[in-house]
Amino acid sequence: MKPSTQPGTGRKKGIAGLRSSSTMEEFPLSNVYQFLEPGPVVLLSTARGEKSNVMTMSWHMMVEFEPPLVACVVSSADYSFSALLAEKECVIAIPTEDLAPIVVKVGNTSGRTTDKFKKFGLTPLPAQQVAAPLIAECFANFECKVVDTSMVDKYDIFLLEVVKAWVQPSKKQPKTIHHHGYGNFVVDGKTIVLKSKMP
Numbered sequence: 001m002k003p004s005t006q007p008g009t010g011r012k013k014g015i016a017g018l019r020s021s022s023t024m025e026e027f028p029l030s031n032v033y034q035f036l037e038p039g040p041v042v043l044l045s046t047a048r049g050e051k052s053n054v055m056t057m058s059w060h061m062m063v064e065f066e067p068p069l070v071a072c073v074v075s076s077a078d079y080s081f082s083a084l085l086a087e088k089e090c091v092i093a094i095p096t097e098d099l100a101p102i103v104v105k106v107g108n109t110s111g112r113t114t115d116k117f118k119k120f121g122l123t124p125l126p127a128q129q130v131a132a133p134l135i136a137e138c139f140a141n142f143e144c145k146v147v148d149t150s151m152v153d154k155y156d157i158f159l160l161e162v163v164k165a166w167v168q169p170s171k172k173q174p175k176t177i178h179h180h181g182y183g184n185f186v187v188d189g190k191t192i193v194l195k196s197k198m199p
Helices: 015-021 080-087 097-107
Strands: 042-048 051-057 060-064 069-073 089-094 140-148 157-167 177-179 185-187
Touching (some): 042 080, 051 080, 051 097, 069 140, 080 089, 097 177
Antiparallel strands (some): 042 089
16 A cells, blocks of 8 residues: 655655654653543542541543443542442542532542541432432432452452432533643533444
8 A cells, every 4th residue: 555645745644754744752651641531530439337438539431331330440548448348339429610629629638537528518418229428519429339349459440330320400511620630620621413323
């Protein structure tokens, strides 16, 4: 197959041509996550005994459509880790742009010494299938059960199944926030609709 040419020039645009015109620069590997974190930033609530906790989380991804499976990273250094591992259930709550300052404060505070629900004015609501609370201020709440911990020891990755989902229909086109590292966040922009055979 012949290499393509740039319109109007007849110049070959093969790999060599791409490299010669490239303005790419090396990027620190430690910052790769800033581009690959899928978002949105979420709040994850857990409960153990009489104590509920909430943490901020942005390292998560969908794994399956139905039943909905979500993989997420909860570090063993996080206070929520032990409750999630022991109780094997949680709630993923999705905040909107207006909650961004609280989301950051939750992420910068440890539940070991602080009741973050009280401190940051978050309202716990009873869930139906898990002990962890829903968060009233969030527009969506997903009750989850841990279904696979085989990657926890090595990567702190939990596989969750969403067993009950709640949304607030009054909140139309809610704007979620997406983490770009070091306190930088992007808010959802405009929506475009294209034909697709996939969900």
